């Protein structure tokens with residue numbers, strides 16, 4: 001090994017030669033001169049001396065050793081002309097190792113120190129004696145480092161508090177070693193926070209002698225002092241606890257994209273800033289997004305993919321799955337059929353339902369007050385029947401629209417004196433489409449003009465063939481007025497149900513459908529539920545669409561309180577958190593917590609979907625506007641008190657259509673505005689007009705929630721006038737340009753930051769700052785744009801009148817010349833009328 005001189009060694013250690021000679025003398029190596037060589041043996045002796053010196057001293061010294069270091073920095077201030085002396089004082093206190101330090105730690109740590117020192121002493125004699133413990137610490141760090149990486153450790157040099165160092169062979173990589181040392185220190189300070197022992201054990205770095213060793217038992221599992229179980233935890237932590245490593249390649253993340261997600265949440269999921277997504281959307285999708293914007297799944301997936309990550313479509317249905325994954329497979333029993341009565345207007349649906357109800361439902365005391373609950377149950381000789389007490393298509397379509405299959409048998413009522421009418425055909429289509437059994441009731445048989453044969457013939461044309469003609473549909477002549485044939489009708493329905501072999505379990509989880517709902521002043525939210533599976537009991541926890549609650553009371557179709565309701569039994573339930581929507585599914589859930597969570601989840605999802613849908617419709621509108629020349633539609637749903645009004649209004653409205661705007665009455669009918677109308681308006685972006693009719697509560701709820709346009713009228717002229725105005729509004733307006741002022745350019749100044757400013761005289765009208773302008777040169781338009789500035793003297797002004805001088809800056813145009821004219825104009829929108 002090449003020997004170095006004492007002088008060189010002192011230089012390496014950044015010590016004075018005299019000090020090193022003194023230390024050598026104290027360690028027993030006397031008579032040395034600066035140019036004498038220092039052997040490895042001597043270095044080792046010196047190290048041993050210093051080690052014993054510090055080691056013994058720490059035992060003898062007080063509990064704490066505090067090191068102070070003062071450093072004066074000469075800093076230049078301001079533009080560099082002044083210098084300031086800054087005194088930096090650093091203080092470091094080391095606490096003496098606890099006498100009671102547990103054996104385990106000592107066993108782990110101390111031998112390592114010995115081993116390291118002994119092995120490395122030859123190559124790593126140290127030291128600056130006056131900075132004892134820190135010096136030792138640094139030296140040992142360097143040694144440990146060298147052990148791991150001899151090359152880089154060779155240059156280990158201290159920074160900060162001590163000035164010790166290790167002797168290095170020539171050609172050392174100082175900067176690298178210093179960096180490593182710094183990293184090491186950083187690591188060390190992290191360890192101090194995280195708990196030292198585990199990491200030290202792992203990296204085999206010696207603990208600082210004289211520093212208090214934190215015992216395993218002294219620290220709890222969470223890393224706080226004073227607990228047990230730390231050793232294991234820290235050892236594990238040490239494995240994972242690394243200094244931050246900057247990734248060298250792009251990190252590709254698998255990003256779960258739910259059905260809708262806010263932009264900020266998506267940014268979090270990708271570990272990027274929201275601004276990056278906003279920027280991406282602006283540059284690539286042409287959309288100005290905000291941080292809280294809700295993105296639909298497709299858009300979010302596209303963004304994730306384009307930003308280099310891997311999108312995974314994800315549906316948050318865990319809670320949903322949990323509550324809906326119930327098995328309804330208990331022992332089944334025969335259940336009553338559920339019957340809906342449909343037919344054309346005025347053919348007697350309500351009369352028939354009322355007749356059956358009055359004749360067959362045995363009202364209880366309270367039930368005498370004829371509060372309809374949306375469905376009722378009757379017992380016949382052939383078994384029970386449940387009638388949905390809302391005639392017509394409304395309820396049926398609302399249920400179907402929500403995917404709820406409630407009805408087993410449809411009774412199509414046809415007035416014997418009127419025959420098959422449009423809504424009769426519609427009812428047939430509905431019934432056939434949903435695959436339910438059909439029974440035809442030929443009503444108003446008491447009337448003289450009744451002609452059942454004609455009805456049969458007309459129905460055959462609709463492929464509803466009576467049994468006596470070889471078909472499979474039972475035809476029953478009835479009179480809702482006299483009650484004639486009603487029993488036969490009920491028998492026919494029961495027979496039809498027999499064929500369907502309707503069964504359902506009576507025990508286990510309960511499932512049903514909300515038929516009607518309302519908010520009762522005294523009782524709160526009330527929902528009429530038709531139980532389909534199981535038996536609903538008081539105290540059960542129900543989840544109804546987006547609402548939930550413990551069933552507080554059950555009210556039967558007679559108005560009496562009941563304790564339970566089995567399959568095909570309609571019942572009013574009280575105790576829900578809010579009013580559910582007709583067609584919502586009701587299930588029972590085992591715990592209120594689960595029901596609440598599921599309801600919250602559904603509400604949140606519904607809200608998100610609503611916002612997403614609104615945004616989509618806004619976008620759609622934009623595209624509609626952008627697509628020039630495309631025909632625009634005004635969709636109308638018209639409800640009126642009488643058929644005559646509907647025809648008159650529809651005729652007048654349709655005539656308002658022209659080449660650009662088309663007025664479509666997409667649905668019309670006699671009667672109040674129902675939920676079906678509201679749903680249809682929502683789906684087809686239609687306006688709802690009520691002519692002498694009003695919307696019911698459930699329709700109002702949808703209309704309010706979804707922002708559907710609803711207007712009531714009582715004069716036909718007004719409704720037509722309103723639509724006419726809407727059509728005019730939809731016609732692309734004409735624009736007229738009015739020149740409001742002309743300025744003569746008399747001079748041109750160049751302003752350093754603004755560019756060219758035209759010194760002008762207003763020769764006509766006035767020039768306004770917000771108006772668009774044109775620059776004219778010899779009466780030819782050479783530039784069109786807007787004003788950047790309008791000034792009188794030094795003041796910014798909004799308007800300059802004729803005869804006044806002003807300075808005009810034209811935005812993005814610097815070529816204004818003397819003699820040009822600046823013409824200021826206004827674009828005026830001229831509404832087109834149909835007249």
Ligand SMILES: Nc1nc2c(ncn2[C@@H]2O[C@H](COP(=O)(O)OP(=O)(O)OP(=O)(O)O)[C@@H](O)[C@H]2O)c(=O)[nH]1
Pocket residue numbers: 343344345346347348349350351352391392443444445446447478479480481482670
């Ligand atoms: N003579 C006679 N009149 C009947 C009979 N059934 C119903 N009507 C009458 O026919 C008219 C219409 O009856 P509704 O029961 O309201 O008919 P609807 O089909 O429910 O009508 P909408 O609810 O408007 O769809 C009423 O004036 C009833 O009195 C019947 O069997 N015989």
